[in-house]
Amino acid sequence: MAKLILCMESMVLKEIPLTKERMTIGRKPHNDIQIDNLAISGEHAVVVTVLNDSFLEDLHSTNGTFVNGHAIEKHFLQNGDVIELGKYRLKYVNEVPQQAPAAGPADFEKTMVLRPDIARKTAEQIENKAVGDTQVGLKATSAAPPPAAAQPAAALPPAVIQILSGANMGKELELTKTLTTLGKPGVQVAVIARRPHGYFITHVEGANFPVVSGVTLEANKPHPLKDHDIIELAGVKMEFFFKA
Amino acid sequence: MDLSKALEVASLTDKGLVRSHNEDSVLANAVAGFVILADGMGGYNAGEVASGMTTALLGSELTKAFAEREPSAPVGGGKRHVHAVLETEIARTNSAIYQAAQSQPQYSGMGTTLVMAVFQDDKVTVAHIGDSRLYRLRGEEFGPITRDHSLLQEQIDNGMLTPEQARHSQNKNLVTRALGIDPAVEPEIHDHDVQPGDIYLLCSDGLNDMVEDEEIAMALQAFGANLELCAMQLVQMANDNGGRDNVSVILVKVKEAFPAPSSGLGQWWRRILGWFKAR
Numbered sequence: 259m260a261k262l263i264l265c266m267e268s269m270v271l272k273e274i275p276l277t278k279e280r281m282t283i284g285r286k287p288h289n290d291i292q293i294d295n296l297a298i299s300g301e302h303a304v305v306v307t308v309l310n311d312s313f314l315e316d317l318h319s320t321n322g323t324f325v326n327g328h329a330i331e332k333h334f335l336q337n338g339d340v341i342e343l344g345k346y347r348l349k350y351v352n353e354v355p356q357q358a359p360a361a362g363p364a365d366f367e368k369t370m371v372l373r374p375d376i377a378r379k380t381a382e383q384i385e386n387k388a389v390g391d392t393q394v395g396l397k398a399t400s401a402a403p404p405p406a407a408a409q410p411a412a413a414l415p416p417a418v419i420q421i422l423s424g425a426n427m428g429k430e431l432e433l434t435k436t437l438t439t440l441g442k443p444g445v446q447v448a449v450i451a452r453r454p455h456g457y458f459i460t461h462v463e464g465a466n467f468p469v470v471s472g473v474t475l476e477a478n479k480p481h482p483l484k485d486h487d488i489i490e491l492a493g494v495k496m497e498f499f500f501k502a
Numbered sequence: 503m504d505l506s507k508a509l510e511v512a513s514l515t516d517k518g519l520v521r522s523h524n525e526d527s528v529l530a531n532a533v534a535g536f537v538i539l540a541d542g543m544g545g546y547n548a549g550e551v552a553s554g555m556t557t558a559l560l561g562s563e564l565t566k567a568f569a570e571r572e573p574s575a576p577v578g579g580g581k582r583h584v585h586a587v588l589e590t591e592i593a594r595t596n597s598a599i600y601q602a603a604q605s606q607p608q609y610s611g612m613g614t615t616l617v618m619a620v621f622q623d624d625k626v627t628v629a630h631i632g633d634s635r636l637y638r639l640r641g642e643e644f645g646p647i648t649r650d651h652s653l654l655q656e657q658i659d660n661g662m663l664t665p666e667q668a669r670h671s672q673n674k675n676l677v678t679r680a681l682g683i684d685p686a687v688e689p690e691i692h693d694h695d696v697q698p699g700d701i702y703l704l705c706s707d708g709l710n711d712m713v714e715d716e717e718i719a720m721a722l723q724a725f726g727a728n729l730e731l732c733a734m735q736l737v738q739m740a741n742d743n744g745g746r747d748n749v750s751v752i753l754v755k756v757k758e759a760f761p762a763p764s765s766g767l768g769q770w771w772r773r774i775l776g777w778f779k780a781r
Contacts, residue, residue: 310672372676463727
């Protein structure tokens with residue numbers, strides 16, 4: 259379960275688990291999280307938690323609510339965010355618990371059904387699952403960044419195709435995209451895919467198959483490209499090479 | 503009506519790199535012009551039982567129903583045969599899974615998403631439940647046609663989250679509708695016009711959670727001439743990005759128009775018109 263850690267001048271004052279869907283922060287005593295300090299408004303901010311996500315909202319406080327140094331009105335809290343209210347700091351911690359080393363399928367990410375009446379229960383189930391001992395790779399999987407950032411393609415050296423014959427002779431084409439299409443649609447098309455472990459060329463359409471350094475490509479079979487491979491496609495010769 | 507001349511279909515399903523087994527099921531019938539994809543959920547093998555039941559039951563019942571009668575035929579009440587069949591058969595499939603889950607402890611709690619497309623009379627009828635999607639590539643334009651039945655989509659709809667923020671949510675994979683978990687289910691069914699050249703992609707969340715829409719579009723554009731390769735490429739992209747879930751894709755390319763064969767009345771009209779024109 260997510261929690262807030264209340265600190266002042268690097269002194270930890272309190273740990274507050276986010277047990278309720280709405281938890282208000284303010285100076286007045288009726289708040290769920292009361293901070294009795296004049297810099298804090300009577301009703302200063304609220305944290306709304308939906309299952310495993312929490313949102314922070316400023317309640318039009320006099321001195322404002324800051325997250326990681328920026329004033330916010332509404333903010334989707336991420337693990338490690340620091341909320342500042344006057345001299346007080348609230349650190350948002352939403353760590354997926356460390357799993358036991360026992361082997362088992364990583365089913366934290368498995369699809370589950372959410373029905374309004376059992377929303378609470380589901381949250382608890384997820385919670386229980388998360389601390390269960392059948393989780394493997396839980397932290398890695400659930401805390402993984404979105405796909406774009408997950409692409410490990412950065413390790414792959416950049417490569418180019420240089421045209422060696424025909425009207426475009428000398429031209430270079432950088433293979434920066436995941437897929438680069440070569441040739442003419444309807445006549446002969448090949449695609450070079452940039453994958454984490456290398457570049458691969460595949461014949462897509464046309465009666466003639468591309469030839470790579472003397473080897474004719476097979477249908478539906480990606481062919482790995484080596485440095486300085488010569489590709490012959492639709493009557494044009496080109497060279498593939500890595501850019502140092 | 504045999505649609506295999508108008509439609510080119512390819513499908514592929516893969517367990518990915520993390521899961522121990524594949525709970526997705528796919529089924530394509532190019533002749534009858536329909537495709538079905540289901541992403542099962544529930545302990546141990548129950549997920550694949552639910553998704554497998556879905557594709558098998560719907561596959562056989564639709565084949566039968568559309569052989570008896572053209573899917574585009576009107577059935578009264580402003581409805582077409584395809585809609586009546588989908589409503590009935592999805593409800594029956596739901597009951598079958600629900601009852602299996604109730605009666606056999608090892609299947610308790612199983613359920614599945616569903617996305618399916620029926621091509622008829624230059625249209626596609628799309629039914630879906632849960633977070634499996636249908637995308638369309640038309641010219642340069644690519645995007646989802648279905649709207650997920652999921653917590654995140656609801657939060658995006660009510661403005662709580664932006665689509666970008668949704669990518670960072672810890673509440674992924676929570677669907678608000680599924681087949682087989684309640685005695686009744688409400689599928690979302692819509693018709694869309696189809697144009698020759700369109701490419702339709704049905705996929706489980708194992709694809710769209712791992713691969714950005716722009717990259718999916720790129721694959722469809724680059725490999726559109728070779729659907730089998732395209733399916734392989736999509737699965738490979740999901741796995742290259744981590745392959746954290748089962749990944750399934752069905753691709754349908756529309757090669758030519760496929761208007762419904764004229765009904766008896768239509769043929770009669772055409773004959774009269776032809777007779778007039780001939781004079």
